[in-house]
Amino acid sequence: MLNIVLRLKKVGADLKNLTQEFQAIESFLSKMKSSIDDQRKQCLEEIRQVRSQVNTHLDTLETIIKEEITTNYENLKSKLEATTKHTCHNTIALQDMAKELDDLQRDGTEKQFFFAVRSSKEILKKISKSLDELRETDALSTKDISVNVDPTLNAFDNKIVSFGKAVIKSTPSVMNYPKSVSPTFAQRSQRSAVTISLEFGERFKLPSNIDVTGCAQLTNEKCVLVDRHQNRLVLHQRGNFKDIVTFSNSPYDVCSLEDNTVALTIPNEKAVVYVDIVLGQIIQTVYFPYKCYNVDCDGKLLAIGFPGNEKLIVADLEGKQINCFTIRGKEFILRNDEIYSVSERDDEILCYDVFGKRKWTYPDIVQRPVGVAVDQRKYVYVFSKLNEAIYIISPYGSSSRVVIDKEDAALSDFSCLCMYPDSDQLLVCGSSNHALVYNVERKRTW
Structure with missing residues (x-):
């Protein structure tokens, strides 16, 4: 135990x-x-x-x-x-x-x-x-x-x-820049000069109570007009007018995108709308943070102006922003990667590239410029509200002269100039009851 x-x-x-x-x-x-x-x-x-x-x-x-x-x-x-x-x-x-x-x-x-x-x-x-x-x-x-x-x-x-x-x-650069023999003085003196004039083409009466703030020329002698008074886009062809689209808010400016497609600005909606003029339908709307007024297209790029913010947006044809910069003047035109604007307040015509770099300025001569168009050779056409005349400015802004004044036509209430790319016709219209078409004539002297 x-x-x-x-x-x-x-x-x-x-x-x-x-x-x-x-x-x-x-x-x-x-x-x-x-x-x-x-x-x-x-x-x-x-x-x-x-x-x-x-x-x-x-x-x-x-x-x-x-x-x-x-x-x-x-x-x-x-x-x-x-x-x-x-x-x-x-x-x-x-x-x-x-x-x-x-x-x-x-x-x-x-x-x-x-x-x-x-x-x-x-x-x-x-x-x-x-x-x-x-x-x-x-x-x-x-x-x-x-x-x-x-x-x-x-x-x-x-x-x-x-x-x-x-x-x-x-x-090293691949650029070939040969040192060629300088031409003789006799060869240099054979350079030609081109004299440009505007020859009257036609006058057509506008519909009553129309207030044109924007116009664009199309193919087949067609043009579209923005009627801010009645909130509509109007098609003109051979003396006939046809309403395309009526908007709930006032449109302001228009430009051609393709043969049957145009782009319009509607400031109060802060939008650019694309319209098929054959179908008479809005096919796309692009919205922006500010009120947009002027718009133009050169076939490759779209430029939209925001004068209240002194800004301009360069976008692709779908409206996607590529660049944004400050610009003088609220009216402009886009041609061949260059933007030509007019500043009524400063009496200036300016040329920018699509990155916002100012290339040249033509000041003080054209007083109160309000419309601008550019032809194939980069000659700039500007309407002077004070002088009631159309000026032509040579490429690079080196000189200017009057081509049409109030003695040639009643231009007192015109404000819109437009010229279809690669065209030789200048359309002039505004709040007047008629519009004018001029043919650009070039004469070469030796």
Whole structure:
């Protein structure tokens, strides 16, 4: 009996020791689990810090690359613009000189022509020297800008001292600009001059109570007129008028997109609507954040004006914005990637590219200009409300003259000019009860 009691005590002691042993193991495992959790958190934090450093370095690298590319671009653009301006100036000077000599040869005396030829030689020498210098300048080279980042990341170390490398390379231009023999003076004097005039084509009476704020010429001698007074778009063809669409709010301007599709602005709806003039239906509406007024299209791009914000948006033909910039004047026309605008307030006619860069300005001569059209050769037609006359401005804004004034036609209440691309007809209309069509006549003199 005594032995059994002793054995029971020994078993109880063993169980107690085993329990303590398991408790010690459990405590150790708990500490191990906690340590593993801490290590996991530490690893994740280190990964996060490395990722943050990588992102920061990539952002810095991106900024540096963009700045280098922008600097090279601006330098190249500045050189090209200066070269272009210089070239255009010399071209215009040569054209003017040739015209002056042609006029003297035809109408002046032999003595006048002799002195004109002698004085022209010095000018031609300067222009020839300028051309030789131009051929040697690096303005006639292109920049091949490329960015190379090392794919092996060998430059990446624990401290992230550097991350890849960016290289801006230049290669010779592919432009071939041969040094041809300068033509003789006799060859230069054979340059022709073009005299442009507007010949009256027709006058047609407009429907009563119409207030035309926009017009666009189409093919097949058709045109569309925006009647703000009766909120409608009107089709005109060979003296006949037909309502196309009536709107709930007043439309303002219209332009041609395709043969049977036009785009109109509706300022109060902050929208541009596309209309099928055959079906007489709105087929698409594009909304903008501000009131839009003037609109024009050159077959490739769409330009929408927001005069209240002095902004102009360049978009694709679906109305998706490509660029936005500030522009002077609320009336404009888009032709061949150039935007011609008129500022009635400042008496200015301006030319921009589709990126908002002003190319030239013709100030002060045409007073209170309110309508603008451009022909195939970049001659600009502008209506002066103060002088009641139509002016023509030569390409690059170098000169102007009156082609139609109030003695030729009653132009007092006209404000809209439009010319279908590749057309030689100018449509003039406004709040008057009639519209005029002029044919552009070009005469070449030698």
